[in-house]
Amino acid sequence: MRSNGHPPRITVIGTGYLGLTHAVCMADLGHQVLALDIDEQKIGKAIRGEVPFFEPDLEPLLRKNIESGRLRFTTSFAEAGEFGDAHFLCVGTPEGESGQADLSFVYAAADALAPHLASPCLIVGKSTVPVGTARQVMGRVRATAPAGEAVHIAWNPEFLREGFAVADSLSPDRIVLGVTSGWAEELMRRVYATALAAGIPLLVMDLETAELVKVAANAFLATKISFINAMAEVCEQVGADVIPLADALGHDARIGRRFLSPGLGFGGGCLPKDIRAFRATASLLGVDSVVSLLTAVDGINLGRRDRVIELAREAVGGTLDGKRVTVLGIAFKPNSDDIRDSPSLAICDRLAEQGAIVSVHDPVAMPNAARKRPGLMCAPSVSAAAQGAHVLLHLTEWADYRAIDPAALAEVVAQRVIIDARCCLDRELWSDAGWSVRVLGRP
Numbered sequence: 001m002r003s004n005g006h007p008p009r010i011t012v013i014g015t016g017y018l019g020l021t022h023a024v025c026m027a028d029l030g031h032q033v034l035a036l037d038i039d040e041q042k043i044g045k046a047i048r049g050e051v052p053f054f055e056p057d058l059e060p061l062l063r064k065n066i067e068s069g070r071l072r073f074t075t076s077f078a079e080a081g082e083f084g085d086a087h088f089l090c091v092g093t094p095e096g097e098s099g100q101a102d103l104s105f106v107y108a109a110a111d112a113l114a115p116h117l118a119s120p121c122l123i124v125g126k127s128t129v130p131v132g133t134a135r136q137v138m139g140r141v142r143a144t145a146p147a148g149e150a151v152h153i154a155w156n157p158e159f160l161r162e163g164f165a166v167a168d169s170l171s172p173d174r175i176v177l178g179v180t181s182g183w184a185e186e187l188m189r190r191v192y193a194t195a196l197a198a199g200i201p202l203l204v205m206d207l208e209t210a211e212l213v214k215v216a217a218n219a220f221l222a223t224k225i226s227f228i229n230a231m232a233e234v235c236e237q238v239g240a241d242v243i244p245l246a247d248a249l250g251h252d253a254r255i256g257r258r259f260l261s262p263g264l265g266f267g268g269g270c271l272p273k274d275i276r277a278f279r280a281t282a283s284l285l286g287v288d289s290v291v292s293l294l295t296a297v298d299g300i301n302l303g304r305r306d307r308v309i310e311l312a313r314e315a316v317g318g319t320l321d322g323k324r325v326t327v328l329g330i331a332f333k334p335n336s337d338d339i340r341d342s343p344s345l346a347i348c349d350r351l352a353e354q355g356a357i358v359s360v361h362d363p364v365a366m367p368n369a370a371r372k373r374p375g376l377m378c379a380p381s382v383s384a385a386a387q388g389a390h391v392l393l394h395l396t397e398w399a400d401y402r403a404i405d406p407a408a409l410a411e412v413v414a415q416r417v418i419i420d421a422r423c424c425l426d427r428e429l430w431s432d433a434g435w436s437v438r439v440l441g442r443p
């Protein structure tokens with residue numbers, strides 16, 4: 001083994017949210033890291049020390065590790081194949097046409113790397129994939145790699161949260177590792193030596209179970225969110241309040257308060273596509289219980305968007321046509337500029353379809369929104385976005401929006417109505433300033 005006696009050398013294939021963070025954190029732990037992407041622009045930026053997305057703390061760490069000489073970037077699979085002992089696959093697995101995961105990027109990356117694997121090494125999948133993918137990758141790679149059976153495979157799913165990606169990568173709650181050989185496990189123990197010495201649990205299992213841990217974790221989190229949102233629907237029917245309900249449930253140690261925040265529901269590049277992909281897998285496997293569970297979870301989640309539109313329509317007198325609607329927040333969650341499957345962007349589209357004049361604000365996601373929806377009216381400030389508004393929709397819970405002065409904002413709108421779809425604004429403060437406040441799930 002080339003890495004015997006030496007710290008394992010690491011390549012990271014795919015430098016998006018996950019891969020760039022992983023590469024930087026691996027280098028920060030002292031490893032020699034070569035990160036690869038097929039997107040030359042991304043690699044160009046990374047070489048200049050620029051992070052092409054918003055992630056707190058990542059850019060200084062990127063620069064520090066480039067300067068230390070531990071982190072380099074390339075677009076060459078030949079260079080990556082020659083360099084690495086452990087090759088982390090971090091490419092995207094977006095939603096396919098009928099909900100299943102699109103694995104074309106995973107297979108393309110594995111196929112491009114394989115011909116350059118001439119000595120024993122380990123391919124480590126980090127992308128979120130349907131159960132069975134790891135073995136497919138292993139078969140494909142071994143068929144074309146010069147090292148053949150000496151190429152091992154492991155699956156090491158990633159649980160980082162955008163907005164906390166660096167902290168989550170450096171100090172995860174646990175490291176999940178699916179392996180088929182002691183050799184692979186030993187190499188991975190060396191890769192994660194610092195984390196293991198710090199007491200972070202390493203859970204070693206077979207490949208299939210490791211693949212399933214990730215999708216099961218996301219299915220559970222999505223279910224928890226949709227559960228409380230289903231309770232919010234009941235609260236709306238009977239005039240009860242979902243916030244004290246969630247607090248009281250959360251005090252039960254068996255339940256816990258995290259991921260029990262009612263509101264507009266989940267979005268982003270992970271939960272929606274992951275539950276749909278898991279549902280597609282379960283359907284192929286004939287596991288109807290998972291199919292119906294995740295269908296309900298997805299449906300409840302999307303239903304919250306309908307409810308916001310309904311409340312907005314009511315607030316402006318029954319029709320949105322020609323009404324000015326201000327949307328606060330475009331990112332799918334705060335501390336991120338990610339607008340993939342953003343509930344807010346979906347609502348903007350629906351408002352526009354119904355004839356509303358929509359003006360949006362977001363502290364960091366507007367460049368992405370403007371690229372994806374060139375016609376969207378993006379305002380440079382909350383106050384500019386709210387000029388002449390008939391209704392304000394609070395759709396992403398940025399701390400900036402909790403700091404708004406409702407009295408000052410009242411001066412620029414046409415009608416003082418706000419719908420708090422994230423259930424976190426200070427209702428009294430807004431009411432005292434003359435606003436009519438509607439909160440999802442609250443009387």
Ligand SMILES: NC(=O)c1ccc[n+]([C@@H]2O[C@H](COP(=O)([O-])OP(=O)(O)OC[C@H]3O[C@@H](n4cnc5c(N)ncnc54)[C@H](O)[C@@H]3O)[C@@H](O)[C@H]2O)c1
Pocket residue numbers: 013014015016017018019036037038039042090091092093105108109112126127128129158159160161162269270
């Ligand atoms: N974003 C997250 O918070 C997060 C968290 C946990 C797991 N994941 C999983 O990680 C994976 C990656 O997600 P992401 O958000 O980083 O996606 P992303 O779209 O931000 O990044 C994917 C990167 O892969 C690159 N790529 C595509 N094909 C390639 C190829 N053949 N060779 C090399 N590079 C290639 C793309 O250019 C892109 O830079 C997904 O499976 C996702 O579900 C993401």
